Amino acid sequence: MEMKNLMKEEQEDLRIVEYLDMHKLPESLQQMLSLASTSEEKDILLMSTLAGVSACVPNVYFRYGPTGKKYYASCA
DSSP, X not given: OHHXXXXXXXXXXXXXXXXSOGGGSOHHHHXXXXXXXXXHHHHHHHHHHHHHHHHHOTTOEEEXXXXXXXXXXXXX
């Protein structure tokens, strides 16, 4: 019983949408996420949309950290 509660708490900590300020997202993403009824559905919608969009921008990258290492939006 206690292990089951621990697993549930860990799953709740992994929810992404609850930590986002929805008003800072582009209007199109806000509209899309408003279609979901639970935070789990919003997480799935957001992550799948970002994965799909990243495939469309293979040459876009950002630099992160003290070394300025390049990270690409797409895994390709």
